[in-house]
Amino acid sequence: MPEMRDMSQMTDRSTTDRQYASTDRLETRRSVWGPGPEGVSPTDLLRANVVSSGFGRILEIGCGTGQFARSVVDEAPTVDYLATDLSPAMVEATRALGVPAQVAAADDLPFSDDAFDGAVAAWMLYHVPDLDGTLREVRRVLRDGGTLHVATNGREHLGELLREAGGEPLVTQFMSENAAEVLGRHFEHVTQRDVETRATFVDHDAACAYLATFSPELARSLPHFEGPRSYAGRTAVLTAR
Template identity: 30%
Template sequence: MENHNNEYFVKEQYKNSDNLNARINLHTFNINKTDWNVWFFNNMNIPENAKVLELGCGNGLLWKKNENMIKENWNIILSDLSQGMLQSAKQNLNFKNIKYQIIDIQDIPYDDEVFDIVIARHMLYHVPDIDKALSEVRRVLKPAGKLYVSTNGKAHMQELAALVKSYDKNIKYNLQKLPEIFGLENGGEMLRKYFKNISTEEFNGQIVIYKAEPVVAYVTSSNVVRELLMSQNKLDSFYKYVEAEINRSGAIKITTNTGMFTASNS
């Protein structure tokens, strides 16, 4: 089974943007046509002259999707554990006020009370020591600063996990694992150990898809699942299984259940 909060796993899984892009692509079939990155950005309040740190920035899509909203007086640092991800972000963005840096959220290399805004999107469940991470975030935030953090709920994409299990019950593809570590249901309680004020916003939808390729690409974006299917020569078989399920039911429908927390001490 994949150890999702193992540093080696995270670096291998996200050493470049290929796996992430496969996951993003499936979400383009969501009947909720509000763009997730635009929704998230619009739920933030970034003040003038703000110093902003994003931890686990991935390919920088949050900023690419909202590039017309980026203010020149913001000082933005995009960070990730993966050099490959940072390279993708650099290629996607061209702003003089954005800098790029490899940073471990458990050991942020900045002095106390430096940032007005810290962003951690869909990444805390990968962190080995979440308490240490949140303690570091609180330390580097200014007294009036805010943390914006996103994650999934337990209902997120459970139909996809059921699809994989129905194909082969021996494949360990537990999509509840991540929200059990840090999710919409338990994230607020974890944040309250470090922040006085917590608010939650949910972003829900449903993926409705009529072709197999994006579904298979999403599932096999898990290195462990892909290697297992390939080692057993089952990749083609799984593709045909997904096609058959679509032909049988007309479409594959997958619930999406995500959201964000806003945390502060002011």
């Protein structure tokens, strides 16, 4: 079974520890994404949602390399933003961007009840071993009426590329198709906007390098192509409060 391909691997702690032990794989993946046919970037939409929900104290879980956190702080300098991640390398990268960050597991947050006005979980809820436990934990540290901002991928995310390489689209526990239902188990009001994005690879090697960040086997089996290629990504941006 290729690395990080099935649901159990997506949430397996030792697999995610390896996957995010350094920032390289995530940076390789982030670098190819741009807006889709509507010209909308899910990250821009997520940021606009966070900023428009009012400032105060915001907690990000699974912050990765910290670019999203940095961009929120740049747009809203008075925000009290704390970024967290399970991976010490991600926390270090985020601190290097000048954003306060600390190591924390999403399902065991070292904060008191009602400590935050808002929370962010971007492309990370598909990794947590206990999804409902994590959402209960986020709810606990959010004040009444606080908002959770979420981004995730849909079932057909990069489906064309994955099929060309001989694989199948990745099914996870938290996708565009079930995210609103899952969040609705813990929050009263949920909104969702689906956004098509575009991954552009300058050549076959670049597409293989992307696939290799989570499945060396798929990277080896992608048939050769000449020149650049782009593939559709399917994402969703949600708010829950």
